[in-house]
Amino acid sequence: xxxxxxxxxxxxxxxxxxxxxxxxxxxxxxxxxxxxxxxxxxxxxxxxxxxxxxxxxxxxxxxxxxxxxxxxxxxxxxxxxxxxxxxxxxxxxxxxxxxxxxxxxxxxxxxxxxxxxxxxxxxxxxxxxxxxxxxxxxxxxxxxxxxxxxxxxxxxxxxxxxxxxxxxxxxxxxxxxxxxxxxxxxxxxxxxxxxxxxxxxxxxxxxxxxxxxxxxxxxxxxxxxxxxxxxxxxxxxxxxxxxxxxxxxxxxxxxxxxxxxxxxxxxxxxxxxxxxxxxxxxxxxxxxxxxxxxxxxxxxxxxxxxxxxxxxxxxxxxxxxxxxxxxxxxxxxxxxxxxxxxxxxxxxxxxxxxxxxxxxxxxxxxxxxxxxxxxxxxxxxxxxxxxxxxxxxxxxxxxxxxxxxxxxxxxxxxxxxxxxxxxxxxxxxxxxxxxxxxxxxxxxxxxxxxxxxxxxxxxxxxxxxxxxxxxxxxxxxxxxxxxxxx
Numbered sequence: 001x002x003x004x005x006x007x008x009x010x011x012x013x014x015x016x017x018x019x020x021x022x023x024x025x026x027x028x029x030x031x032x033x034x035x036x037x038x039x040x041x042x043x044x045x046x047x048x049x050x051x052x053x054x055x056x057x058x059x060x061x062x063x064x065x066x067x068x069x070x071x072x073x074x075x076x077x078x079x080x081x082x083x084x085x086x087x088x089x090x091x092x093x094x095x096x097x098x099x100x101x102x103x104x105x106x107x108x109x110x111x112x113x114x115x116x117x118x119x120x121x122x123x124x125x126x127x128x129x130x131x132x133x134x135x136x137x138x139x140x141x142x143x144x145x146x147x148x149x150x151x152x153x154x155x156x157x158x159x160x161x162x163x164x165x166x167x168x169x170x171x172x173x174x175x176x177x178x179x180x181x182x183x184x185x186x187x188x189x190x191x192x193x194x195x196x197x198x199x200x201x202x203x204x205x206x207x208x209x210x211x212x213x214x215x216x217x218x219x220x221x222x223x224x225x226x227x228x229x230x231x232x233x234x235x236x237x238x239x240x241x242x243x244x245x246x247x248x249x250x251x252x253x254x255x256x257x258x259x260x261x262x263x264x265x266x267x268x269x270x271x272x273x274x275x276x277x278x279x280x281x282x283x284x285x286x287x288x289x290x291x292x293x294x295x296x297x298x299x300x301x302x303x304x305x306x307x308x309x310x311x312x313x314x315x316x317x318x319x320x321x322x323x324x325x326x327x328x329x330x331x332x333x334x335x336x337x338x339x340x341x342x343x344x345x346x347x348x349x350x351x352x353x354x355x356x357x358x359x360x361x362x363x364x365x366x367x368x369x370x371x372x373x374x375x376x377x378x379x380x381x382x383x384x385x386x387x388x389x390x391x392x393x394x395x396x397x398x399x400x401x402x403x404x405x406x407x408x409x410x411x412x413x414x415x416x417x418x419x420x421x422x423x424x425x426x427x428x429x430x431x432x433x434x435x436x437x438x439x440x441x442x443x444x445x446x447x448x449x450x451x452x453x454x455x456x457x458x459x460x461x462x463x464x465x466x467x468x469x470x471x472x473x474x475x476x477x478x479x480x481x482x483x484x485x486x
Contacts (some may be wrong), residue, residue: 036164038263040171040187047325050252050331055122056184058243059130061236066107068234070138074223084146086208092223093142093207100138104131111400118244127184128314132386136192143203154292159198163191225361232368237376242390246383254387256324257334260316261342264308267379268301268346280357291413294354299423299476300362306427309434309436314438315457337391341398347424351405358412373402426476430468437464 045053074092111119111127167187174183242251260463280290313336321329355364374397382389410417447453469477 001110013358021370029305037170037187039168040175040183042258042294042323043172043175044183044441045179045328047175047178047248048184049327050256051248052122052181052242052252053184053255054128054248054251056126056181057239057251058248059123059127061239061243062107062127063130064135065231065240066103066134067100067137068227068231070103070134074141074227076212078090083234083407087210087397089142089146090208093139094209094211096138096141099478104134105130107134116244118248120248122181122248123264126181128363129185130188132189133192133367134322136189136196140192140196140199142207143205146203146205147199156355159202162198163194166194167191186387196387216350219319221437226356229361229365229368231424232372235372236240237372238379238390241376241379242383242387245380250383250387250429253331254390256328256331257338257387257391260320260331260335261309261311264305264312265342268305270310282356287414290354291415293418294350294409294413295423296479297350299345300418301350301439302343302424302427303473303477304307305346306342306431307461309339310431310435311458311461312342313339314435314461315454318447322450331387333388334391337388337395343427344398344402348402348405351409354409355412360412363408367405423476426469429472430465433468434461434465437461 043153054082074095108128108131111124167190170190171183171187172187239251242254280294316332316335316339320332320335354365355361375394378397379390379394381391406420409415410420438457441460442458443454445456
């Protein structure tokens with residue numbers, strides 16, 4: 001079979017252009033899955049109760065855990081490795097195919113035979129179907145990694161658009177027949193299937209069923225470390241603990257708040273972190289240049305994410321009952337608490353991309369392990385009190401741990417902490433002014449028609465924030481635009 005080589009031959013100008021185009025593609029394409037997911041979920045949520053959503057969430061969480069266990073880190077190892085040949089691709093493909101199939105069959109046997117209260121009728125009904133995602137997503141890692149290494153973000157972006165459209169076309173008829181539970185399940189399978197087909201077609205790969213020991217050894221250290229990191233980071237310990245220690249209804253409310261939160265976070269984190277990782281990795285040996293790029297991307301993240309999550313905090317009491325139904329109003333406090341850590345999660349995604357680009361996977365693993373252990377302990381303690389208490393505890397914990405990453409990243413980039421943090425305070429000031437405007441409008445203008453009220457508030461807050469940032473951060477915005485242009 002003909003050898004396939006992928007090397008770092010992109011020129012600096014071409015990298016910059018591909019990165020900017022990649023960000024635009026990721027941002028635009030991320031809107032499609034976020035929008036389609038929002039449409040499907042909002043319609044399905046009117047047909048399901050919190051307990052049913054809790055069972056679906058627990059099944060999905062287990063599948064995501066197993067997907068991370070199926071050697072997923074070897075995809076990042078392909079991106080990190082400088083000279084990839086066909087035997088590397090064959091080895092990674094066979095490894096992921098075999099491990100994902102073995103994990104799916106084993107987990108299915110356990111779910112169907114083990115008698116646990118969390119494995120209720122809804123869970124056992126949906127798990128065999130959702131479990132198919134394990135094999136589909138694992139096998140799609142190889143072409144996705146190769147396209148990312150080539151910085152072919154357009155192909156990656158197009159795939160998410162088609163996944164979104166396909167999910168909507170398949171699930172809307174199901175919703176018309178009141179199949180809320182199956183609409184959520186089928187949408188996930190449809191998205192994974194379409195994604196796998198498009199990625200393999202775009203990458204134009206023909207992997208062989210062969211395993212080369214030397215190629216595996218070359219990828220082994222980074223691949224295993226990153227797999228463990230993905231395992232730690234992707235495991236929703238909170239979902240698992242609440243599902244087993246608490247109950248399905250509590251997990252449903254908790255998952256609902258996280259799901260609405262993810263509509264914004266997935267768009268921002270997906271666009272920034274997926275594009276920034278290969279860019280950071282490509283300039284990892286040039287610390288001054290890497291520092292400059294990281295500061296600019298951090299400013300972009302703060303500039304966009306802070307008003308987005310603050311806006312969701314303010315508008316959710318009016319929005320949730322209209323879109324999802326009055327029975328989900330109980331989830332509003334948990335959603336608002338979740339949004340308080342929104343901009344931190346976006347900056348954190350950039351921090352993890354930077355450290356991964358620098359090869360600091362061991363530190364990432366330790367940090368995420370601490371995060372998961374503390375989250376698990378908090379979920380164990382507060383799950384019996386309800387989703388709002390769990391979310392409040394996690395939010396407090398996040399802000400207590402976050403400074404450690406700031407100091408470590410600053411050290412890696414030989415950066416002054418104040419120089420790092422000054423990227424944040426201007427967007428925060430703009431957020432305070434935006435919040436004040438929202439409260440003034442809410443005080444002087446009666447709610448009346450909720451939809452009209454929401455529209456007025458959104459327009460007023462968007463205009464206010466934009467004007468404030470133009471006034472106080474004009475130089476930062478111009479510098480950001482200059483970097484993009486260069």
